[in-house]
Amino acid sequence: MKIRCHRWRLFLSLIILCTVLLPTTTHAEVKYKTYTKDSYNNQIWLQPAYFPLDVIGEDLYTTDPKQPTVKIPSPLSNPKDIFIDAKNEVYIVDTGNNRIVHLTETGKLIRYLTLNESPLIKPEGIFVTKEGDIYIADTGNKRVVKLDKTGKLQMEFKRPESKYIPATFVYDPAKVMVDERGFMYIVVHGGYEGIVLLDPKGKFQGFFGANKTALSPLDAIKRMLYTKKMYANEVAKRPETINSVATDKNGYIYTVTGGMTKSDQLKKLNIKGNNLLRSGNKNFGEVVPGDVPIGPVTSGPQLIDVAVDQSGNMIVVDQQFKYISHYDASGRLLYFWGGISAVGSSQVGLLKSPVALDVNSKNELYVLDDQENIVQVFRLSEFGQKVDQANQQTLAGLYQDSEKSWQEVLRMNAQFTPAIMGLAQAAFTKEQYPDALRLFKEAGNQEGYSDAFWQIRMSWLQQNFSWIASLFFFSGLLYVLLSKWTFTRRLSDNWRNRQRIQTSFFMNFKHVFYMMKHPIDGFIAIRYEGKGSYLSAIIILACVYASLVIKRLVTSFSFNASTHVDIYSIFTQFFTVWIAWVISNYLVSSIYRGEGRFRDIFIASAYALIPYIIIGIPLAFISNVMTMSESTIYHYVEQGMIVWIGLLIFWKIQWIHNYSVGETLLNILFTLCTMLVIGVLLFLTAGLTNDLVSLILEMYQEAILR
Incomplete structure (x- = not known):
């Protein structure tokens, strides 16, 4: 009995001691929540600051x-x-x-x-x-x-x-x-x-x-199209x-x-x-x-x-x-x-x-x-004080001094992005570039990631320059020597004079590469010579879709900050837009003096996307040896690819339908408007269908319950 009383006294004493010694900075039961956002705009819960x-x-x-x-x-x-x-x-x-x-x-x-x-x-x-x-x-x-x-x-x-x-x-x-x-x-x-x-x-x-006055795209169009008198009648746009x-x-x-x-x-x-x-x-x-209970706001x-x-x-x-x-x-x-x-x-x-x-x-x-x-x-709070202390050291350029402070912050909350960023800057200052590369990517800082990779690349080139230079030299020398040998010439002649397989699929697929050199002749051949096939067009579309996925997965973090790739979403968006384009272009062309058949539009629209395969995939892989200092080259090639595709689509419409330049521009405009109308109709139809299905289900449930 005495032992039990002694245990109870000891237990109560421990409770009182813990209550007295409880830190004054512990205020977990606040009525509000504290958040931050990571580099990808995801909401992160924090303890109270x-x-x-x-x-x-x-x-x-x-x-x-x-x-x-x-x-x-x-x-x-x-x-x-x-x-x-x-x-x-x-x-x-x-x-x-x-x-x-x-x-x-x-x-x-x-x-x-x-x-x-x-x-x-x-x-x-x-x-x-x-x-x-x-x-x-x-x-x-x-x-x-x-x-x-x-x-x-x-x-x-x-x-x-x-x-x-x-x-x-x-x-x-x-x-x-x-x-x-x-x-x-x-x-x-x-x-x-x-x-x-x-x-x-x-x-x-x-x-x-x-x-500054915030102008919408509609306002910009009005300023271009309206006369001064017409625009003066508009409600004046003023800054906030x-x-x-x-x-x-x-x-x-x-x-x-x-x-x-x-x-x-x-x-x-x-x-x-x-x-x-x-x-x-x-x-x-x-x-x-x-x-936040936004309500009607x-x-x-x-x-x-x-x-x-x-x-x-x-x-x-x-x-x-x-x-x-x-x-x-x-x-x-x-x-x-x-x-x-x-x-x-x-x-x-x-x-x-x-x-x-x-x-x-x-x-x-x-x-x-x-x-x-x-x-x-x-x-x-204690958390807020440590964040402030560490951040002040970072802003003052004392990256190494801030490392310990940021580690304490991360110990409290492992998802706090500013702490990860502070540790990345500390690692970069200490020339621990692989760690800095990893931390910059985790923090979502593309510029820091690029700088760390530049240092890693420079170090690798300095260490391996001798054998890289030797490899280029001996490869060039070997090519010169082999080009002079009769055996090489004989092999080359035999390859050029080989018997080629002339299947219809092979010929249709080969037409894609001919069209890259001679786009106008290539599109005319699709319309009037029957070049191309549905099968080759579908294969090209599958390759373009694969290129989109590869580009998202492979492109360096310096040029692509997304970490999550939704293959289904890419598939849905790409094929929905492409099919809507083909159908809309066919409908507009049928009304607006177009000579192209649905087959021609389908095949030519697929063939026009081939630059995305032959440029997009290599560019995605090459980006992994580039830094943001070469971003001008990267974006120049990427924009050049888009311009090339745009020109192919323009020539496709012009020569498939036998249009003039003005008629081609109008056809593109009408096609885009038709796509918009189709999208709105599908949206309304889907919404009304869902409402109808819900109504039928509710009526059925009510009838069953009664």
């Missing part, structure tokens, strides 16, 4: 005017912006209450800024300089005001006067940022012209960082407006754009307004369709604000899907997390309507929610 630390701004009070000793609740109302100054003090733009709420780092109230001498009306943005000067975007008053550290009004900046500002320009300041020179960058509602740039005295210096602006300790300027734009939603601009991030990046503002991410932490990492918040995405200083995705809070309840870590965020000197993240009227505070 941030965990909730605190909620501030929910217990604000003000003095009762009738009873000065009594405090009454004064919660935030529709707040629109948040800023954390150099002392980690928090400023919240309390738009609904026409005030600025000044809090300590922990959320204790310091003061309210209401500007009694010139009251604020619906302010939406704020910026505090290192010296303590406060700039407020006073939207309702259509101005920006500058206060000193005591909250006293110093200057106000209303709509600037300049001939370079359009008369229709509406000056409604929404966000404001001030650089170290004292120049103000003012984001205005609907300001598609860009950010308004003012000097310290309020003089207009121009528009900054404007987005900037939602917010921020800066970092190095003076770079960051902007985010929502709307319908799909690229350059996040920009990192230098003083000249040049975007330093990769142009056209479409991954800014990550979305997780499987986990079909638009993309709506980036509403951006902040930059002490490491130079960019943090953006998506108001549409309630996700927060993190990118390093070069624009590479690190991770994204968050999600929508349940309706009718408040869940720590989840968001309902995030409108702004900022980071303090400890890299703690403050997220403002204008529906919950609170600020949620998040702190980096």
